[in-house]
Amino acid sequence: MLSTSISLGWECNEQNALFELQYKSVSSSTWTTITDIPSDGNGQGGNVSLTELLPNTTYQWRVKTICEVESPSAYIEGTNFTTVCPSPWALSNYSLLSTSISLGWECNEQNALFELQYKSVSSSTWTTITNIPSDGNGQGGNVSLTELLPNTTYKWRVKTICELGSPSAYVEGTNFTTVCPSPWALSNYNLLSTSISLGWECNEQNTLFELQYKSVSSSTWTTITNIQSDNNGYGGNVNLIGLSPNTTYQWRVKTICELGSPSAYIGGTNFTTICPMPWALSNYSVASTSISLGWECNEQNALFEVQYKPTNSSTWTTITNIQSDGNGYGGNVTLTELSPNTPYQWRVRTTCSSGSPSAYIGGTNFTTLCAAPTGLGTGNTTLTTTNLIWLSVSSGISYEIRYRVQGSNTAWTTQTVNAPTPTPNSTIIHPISGLTAQTSYEWQVRTLCSPLNTAFSSLNNFTTNCPLPTNLTTTDITSTSAKLNWNVGMSGVTSELQWRLTGSNTWTTISNIATTSYQLTGLTVGASYQWQVRVNCSQSVNSSYATPVSFSTICPLPNNLAISNLTATSAQLNWSGGYAGGTYSLQWRLQSNGSWTTVNNLTTSLYTLSGLNANTVYEWQVKLFCTPTVSTAYAGPSTFSTPTTCTNMFSIKDGAWNDPSIWSCNRLPTNADIVQIKHIVTVPAGYVAQAQQITYAQGPTVKFLQAAQLNFLH
CATH class of the missing domain: 2.60.40.10 (Immunoglobulins)
Structure with missing residues (x-):
């Protein structure tokens, strides 16, 4: 029953009869009649909906049966009814937050409007919201209250505003108290040896959170404050790092609302840090003696250990310290020197930098292939013979070759090559003869490998002829x-x-x-x-x-460019390589100075530079003229440094001869220096030291390591 309509119903023992109904307001003397009302679905009764009634009006109604034969029954009176604007029902609240809430209700009056009032229980003044439309299905409504006071208890009520007639009475909803909502759906993920990710949901949008965690054996919580909401604003997450490996932790989190008190702490499920196992194990690129194995792992930049063995063996082969791959989250390894046509097992575990390794996790078994031969070719082809060539698959494997004139449909000539014993990828040479001169042939080879032979290789061709060099x-x-x-x-x-x-x-x-x-x-x-x-x-x-x-033909390039007799103001330039009757052209300059000094028509392979500056880097180059018009490129440039002028060269501390810092002149002695040894000086292994002469203070000495030398200027 609604403000302008009602549904009426009745039962009748006469199956599938028709009915006639009359209704009128109690203040009226005129009945409205509805005839030929059919029986309902079960055929023993009927119903009808009356619409366009007057609101807030009391009505009488009656109904009689119209049988197919014989007279109709008498009218039977129904109970009077009064049209009313129906009250809301099923009042509820949801999404209760610190300063807001959503309120909802049902109503049988379709597409009605509603009026809602709310107030704190300590207030005498109601706040009224009018003209609230029906929701999507037109039979009820909802509204969201915002800007409420936090931690406050509120009353609320709602009534229906029908299009015609008086509104319904107010219906009270259950009181509610605004609260800072606790987090929910607490979860952990990405659990590793020393870290974990923790997450939660929260109905308070864009709020902050406070998280505490500790090992179960500790009484002290570590607190993380001011944790921001995640991207959608309804919850948060945090990554804990630097945890102790193989340790069980407790954790809890609470909501810090902008206004009012925070929520209570909500405890998450305890977790234990572990070295995570690999996952997504796969194998690929399987061949007769090799395979590639791969896996993923959530522990970044970990090491891994792989074990593998034939399925009929009890002994595992172990590969340790396998590095993570390029992205640091997983690894791969290629197994080689496997037996062909053999089933294998394999497993892998993670070796974390701290704590115990993970357990082994097994990969899918694989079987190595019986591979087809590769590297097909021919050699030493003559008018009637050739050598067929291919690379072996493995030791102890036999092969079948076949050949015929190219492009013909004649039968193949077939031969078996019985189990040669070379190592894998060794060259197998099989001679054939009795061929027709100047004729093109095609040939193939396959591996005879139980239980299944491989397919024949692709065709390879050759032509009998006198072989090209x-x-x-x-x-x-x-x-x-x-x-x-x-x-x-x-x-x-x-x-x-x-x-x-x-x-x-x-x-x-x-x-x-x-x-x-x-x-x-x-x-x-x-x-x-x-x-x-x-x-x-x-x-x-x-x-x-x-x-x-x-x-x-070549004009030989000078080589072995070297320096000897080096002093602060001179150097002898030496080189090798010559040509009878040839001459040399030499160039020298200060290093990086653009202007070369050139000396032409030298007939020997040495030249002495004089008038040089001390403590200066020079560069030089030389080329050979085999004839006046045929020459080499310049060999070099080579560099040398004139030593610092120093009249008093002596050691200032123990050390290696070739360390400038132990010498008073802060450079290495040359064959122009008189050197005084005041400390223990070591000539390194294979090193050639130089001096004009040396003198010793009492006690210090020169030590020579293996193949060390000291050359004096004679």
Whole structure:
């Protein structure tokens, strides 16, 4: 029953009959009649809804049965009813915070308005909110009260404002008291050996929190204050670090509201710091003798220990001190030298920097593959033979090869290569013969590995012919000669060599060479040459010439640049390397000074500089002119430093000869210095010390380590 409507119902023993209903206000003499009302779902009674009634009005009503045959029943009177604006019901409150609350209720009057009043229990004045609309389903409402006083008890009440007629009476809601809400949904995560993340929810938005924690064996709490709310403003989190490993902790948290008292502490579940186990274990890149293993771990930059073994073995192989991967959260390792076609177990654990390691966690078992051969090729191909070449899979494995004329549909010629015993990736060479000259062939190989053989490899091709020379190299190049080298890949043949100056159209030919090298002499210094070679398999069958190779005779670069007889004002420059009839050009200057001093037409490999400045760095370089127009680049530059002028060189403390700080001149002695030894001076192993002469004070001495020397200026 609502302000302008009501639902009426009745029962009847006549199944599926029709009904006639009449209603009127008690002050009226005229009935309103509704005919042909059908039976309800079970066919034994009926109902009807009356609408557009007058509000706050008392009505009479009556109903009779219309049977299919015979006369209708008499009217039966229903109880009078009065239309009213219905009161709200199911009053509730929720989201109770320090200064706010949400209030809600239900109401049978659809799309009505509501009026709500609230006040503190100590106040006599109500605050009124009018014209509150119905909620989404139109049968009730809600409102949020804000700017309430914290820690205060409030009363509240609500009534319905119907569109017509008088409003309902007020209905009282349950009193509520504003509080700073306690955190809830306390949780911990990312538990590691010395750290943990703690989190919680809270209905008070953008508030602060205070957290305390301690080991269960301690009576002292560590307090963290002013913890900010998280990004959504409804809760918080904190990371605890520097915890003791393998230790059980208690923790609790409370809300610090902007106004009023804080909430009570809420205790979280105790936690124990542990070295976390790896997770997300995986394996990949499995091959016949190797596999890569990987895992994740929440402990950053930890070390790991992996163990693995064949499943039929009782002995684990252990790999320790495995570093974390690039991001520091997990690791990986590649196992090698595994047995092919073998099932393995593996497991891994975390080794934290402090505390006990984690327990082992097992990865998924894996089986190494029986791999197909790789590195296919041919060698030493002749008119009727060739060598088939591939890399072995492992020792004790047999192979099957097959070959046929390329592009034909003829049957394969098949051969088995019985279990050679090289180590993995060794070269296997299998000769075949009886081939047709000048013919292209295709061939494949596969591994015979129980219980399943591998698939055949991809096709590899070769053509029978007189083999082209290979590995053409030029060695032992001098200013007038060079050694030419090549391979022919078969025996019983000769070679034909051609050479010329680069740019010339005329080749010099040397035939019937029985070896695979040839020494050219009488060449011109600094000239560029080309050479090529072919194989003579018979008088009428030759290979093509191999691609020409170029080389140039050299004017040898000076080397072994060195300094001797170094004084504060002079130095002797020395070098090696020359050419008969050649001369040298030498340049020297202050280091980083742009202007070189040049000395030309030197005929010996030494030169003495004089008039130098003491305690100065110089650089020098030298080049060789084999002829007036053919020269090397400059060798160098090399640097040297003239020593400081010092008339009284003596030791000032014990130490190594090659330490400038033990000498009175703050530099190393040279062969121009008279050195007085006043302390214990050690010549390091392999070091060559210099002096013009030395004298000793009473007691001090010079010690020589292995292969040390002291050279005096004679």
